[in-house]
Amino acid sequence: MREISVREAIRDAMAEEMRRDESVFLMGEEVAEYEGAYKVSQGLLKEFGPERVVDTPITEAGFAGVGVGAAMMGLRPIVEFMTWNFAMQAIDQIVNSAAKTRYMSGGLLGLPIVFRGPNGVASQVAAQHSQDYGAWYAHVPGLKVVAPFDAADAKGLLTAAIRDPDPVVFLEHELLYGESGQVPDGEHVAELGRARVVRPGRDVTLVSWSRGVSLVLDAAAELAEQGIDAEVIDLRSLRPLDRATLLGSVQRTHRIVSVEEGWPSCGVGAEIVATVVAEAFDALDAPPQRVSGADVPMPYAAHLEALALPLSETVVRVAHEVCYTDG
Amino acid sequence: MAVSKPMERGTEDLPALPNLEVRSAASREPKPNGRERTALGQPPEVLLDIHRRMLLLRRMEERIGQLYAMGEIGGFCHLYIGQEAVAVGMERATRPDDPVITAYRCHAHMVVRGAAPEQVIGELLGKARGVSQGKGGSMHMFDPARNFYGGHGIVGAQVPLGTGIAFALKYRKTDRVCVTYFGDGAISQGQVAEAFNMAALWNLPIVYVVENNQYGMGTAVDRASAISELHRRGESFGIPGREVDGMDPVAVEQAGQAALEHARGGQGPMLLEMKTYRYRGHSMSDPALYRSREEVQKVREERDPIARVADVLVQSGVVDADRLKVVDREIRAQVMEAVTAAQAMPDANPAELLSDIYAAGS
Numbered sequence: 001m002r003e004i005s006v007r008e009a010i011r012d013a014m015a016e017e018m019r020r021d022e023s024v025f026l027m028g029e030e031v032a033e034y035e036g037a038y039k040v041s042q043g044l045l046k047e048f049g050p051e052r053v054v055d056t057p058i059t060e061a062g063f064a065g066v067g068v069g070a071a072m073m074g075l076r077p078i079v080e081f082m083t084w085n086f087a088m089q090a091i092d093q094i095v096n097s098a099a100k101t102r103y104m105s106g107g108l109l110g111l112p113i114v115f116r117g118p119n120g121v122a123s124q125v126a127a128q129h130s131q132d133y134g135a136w137y138a139h140v141p142g143l144k145v146v147a148p149f150d151a152a153d154a155k156g157l158l159t160a161a162i163r164d165p166d167p168v169v170f171l172e173h174e175l176l177y178g179e180s181g182q183v184p185d186g187e188h189v190a191e192l193g194r195a196r197v198v199r200p201g202r203d204v205t206l207v208s209w210s211r212g213v214s215l216v217l218d219a220a221a222e223l224a225e226q227g228i229d230a231e232v233i234d235l236r237s238l239r240p241l242d243r244a245t246l247l248g249s250v251q252r253t254h255r256i257v258s259v260e261e262g263w264p265s266c267g268v269g270a271e272i273v274a275t276v277v278a279e280a281f282d283a284l285d286a287p288p289q290r291v292s293g294a295d296v297p298m299p300y301a302a303h304l305e306a307l308a309l310p311l312s313e314t315v316v317r318v319a320h321e322v323c324y325t326d327g
Numbered sequence: 328m329a330v331s332k333p334m335e336r337g338t339e340d341l342p343a344l345p346n347l348e349v350r351s352a353a354s355r356e357p358k359p360n361g362r363e364r365t366a367l368g369q370p371p372e373v374l375l376d377i378h379r380r381m382l383l384l385r386r387m388e389e390r391i392g393q394l395y396a397m398g399e400i401g402g403f404c405h406l407y408i409g410q411e412a413v414a415v416g417m418e419r420a421t422r423p424d425d426p427v428i429t430a431y432r433c434h435a436h437m438v439v440r441g442a443a444p445e446q447v448i449g450e451l452l453g454k455a456r457g458v459s460q461g462k463g464g465s466m467h468m469f470d471p472a473r474n475f476y477g478g479h480g481i482v483g484a485q486v487p488l489g490t491g492i493a494f495a496l497k498y499r500k501t502d503r504v505c506v507t508y509f510g511d512g513a514i515s516q517g518q519v520a521e522a523f524n525m526a527a528l529w530n531l532p533i534v535y536v537v538e539n540n541q542y543g544m545g546t547a548v549d550r551a552s553a554i555s556e557l558h559r560r561g562e563s564f565g566i567p568g569r570e571v572d573g574m575d576p577v578a579v580e581q582a583g584q585a586a587l588e589h590a591r592g593g594q595g596p597m598l599l600e601m602k603t604y605r606y607r608g609h610s611m612s613d614p615a616l617y618r619s620r621e622e623v624q625k626v627r628e629e630r631d632p633i634a635r636v637a638d639v640l641v642q643s644g645v646v647d648a649d650r651l652k653v654v655d656r657e658i659r660a661q662v663m664e665a666v667t668a669a670q671a672m673p674d675a676n677p678a679e680l681l682s683d684i685y686a687a688g689s
């Protein structure tokens with residue numbers, strides 16, 4: 001084991017896969033000479049050269065499509081979006097081309113491609129640069145959607161994503177890039193589609209992913225002091241959704257709260273709650289609850305922004321609600 | 328086979344634009360009174376106005392940079408320092424009722440349109456009386472009463488919007504023209520090409536202004552565009568283009584006038600490429616490893632639009648250097664007042680978090 005940042009873990013996964021498989025290459029805005037707008041691709045141009053680490057113009061629709069075309073020929077593109085906000089330019093290629101081609105071709109043509117970059121809120125960058133696209137992509141059959149929290153998962157899941165035969169949307173978080181964690185030495189491949197119980201507990205299940213996990217862990221620590229033993233689940237994969245792990249947890253705790261940065265309406269939390277209600281109704285001792293970002297475009301002013309974000313205090317409060325206790 | 332003309336609506340029928348000399352530091356020796364005036368071809372009061380307006384933008388942006396460093400402004404903040412001649416020259420060519428739209432580097436465009444600096448700064452400070460009530464921030468400012476339509480954070484997205492504004496101007500049978508700004512990086516976005524095609528196809532009253540400041544973030548133009556003459560990017564749609572010295576406010580104004588006349592006269596879109604330069608980083612955290620300090624220094628010394636106009640004013644005897652210092656002091660005081668006024672505004676109201684998502688009462 002060694003301690004590295006999430007940023008380094010992502011870089012290492014890309015570098016190791018590029019060493020292992022010459023069909024893997026990276027393309028995107030500022031990925032080569034600038035080494036990534038968030039410095040994620042540090043050292044890659046130097047090691048792999050400009051044919052495999054490709055700076056693109058600011059043309060997301062175009063280069064996402066170029067990536068899909070290259071994948072049709074068996075290359076394994078890693079397409080970096082400077083942030084997922086800008087992938088809105090390219091969402092047609094991701095959904096209509098990448099996600100559906102295997103199906104439309106009756107299985108003749110698969111697309112091994114990874115779309116990755118920072119997703120979610122960032123500090124005070126306002127409505128057009130601060131939003132969570134988890135639910136958007138989790139909606140789409142044909143995509144796998146991954147959102148790691150810690151460095152080990154960032155590396156293990158990205159490695160798995162690059163090796164996966166199908167398109168993977170890999171949602172990183174700018175506010176996690178600098179966080180460090182223990183990562184196994186050498187090759188580390190995690191399994192896509194599996195949630196993880198980060199903290200076992202008896203009284204209530206708190207489920208989140210990506211940066212939400214840190215909010216939820218803080219909330220669990222606070223709840224522990226107040227006598228509530230929360231189980232924390234890191235979903236890691238938004239599609240497929242690891243229903244078995246969720247349902248198993250609810251069978252033990254009988255209560256569940258989901259936490260996400262995105263908007264409440266048709267969010268990932270809605271899917272979690274629907275799953276639990278439909279498949280574990282009898283196990284529930286309280287209505288499942290969601291904590292989410294406010295139902296509003298992200299405001300700029302810091303004190304308004306704080307009102308639009310899910311906070312660990314809110315998670316604590318809602319956990320008390322479903323436990324019928326008061327904090 | 329005859330070589331066909333590159334475009335249907337050629338540039339030949341346009342009045343020739345004056346080719347202003349680029350003044351270098353070396354050529355700054357005193358010139359006889361009047362010579363520079365002929366070179367810039369403008370009466371003294373015009374040059375004084377241009378100088379004052381550009382200096383206001385510069386001092387305001389410098390102060391905004393300081394406020395950012397002090398932690399009073401957050402998020403992304405893109406300064407306009409170095410590019411002042413473009414906004415000021417174009418504004419002088421534009422009618423107040425001509426709509427303007429640009430990207431996130433928008434503080435200067437707001438102010439030249441007539442917004443009070445304190446409202447712009449108030450927005451950056453997250454104040455209730457900032458132009459967007461603290462909801463938009465640096466990149467998202469609008470002033471529809473003064474025909475300014477933003478302030479947009481997604482590279483290239485404002486170009487179809489400007490084209491739609493022009494569509495509406497034609498639809499309503501007005502004689503107004505939309506001025507749509509974008510960057511050298513933005514010009515490669517697919518939707519820019521789509522917009523160009525519609526503007527030419529429907530003969531829309533629009534002037535596209537590409538502010539070629541040589542870089543899109545850390546990428547130099549020739550690493551992002553297959554051809555570096557960006558004014559030619561409209562050719563395949565029959566949109567005439569012009570390259571303009573964007574560090575010369577008079578050249579900008581004259582090119583702007585010609586293009587606006589062209590569009591106002593029903594001859595359709597034009598594309599102006601303003602050769603300009605940004606002195607500061609792309610946003611506030613930019614290590615600037617993609618260019619040398621010497622490169623920036625050289626432009627500042629040889630092409631700075633404010634110094635250029637100041638030189639002409641002094642050398643032609645319109646004012647002396649001391650008078651310009653007084654002007655600078657006045658402008659600094661004006662900016663300080665704006666900052667003080669902005670700081671005194673109440674913070675954005677938390678009760679407004681959920682307002683303005685839909686029309687009031689709906």
Ligand SMILES: Cc1ncc(C[n+]2csc(CCOP(=O)(O)OP(=O)(O)O)c2C)c(N)n1
Binds near residue numbers: 509510
């Ligand atoms: C669609 C989209 N992609 C990427 C970005 C990130 N980004 C912001 S500014 C910028 C560079 C734009 O350069 P240019 O058009 O030359 O304008 P300048 O900043 O030089 O004024 C990039 C890549 C964005 N905001 N929107």
Ligand SMILES: [Mg+2]
Binds near residue numbers: 510512541
């Ligand atoms: Mg630029």
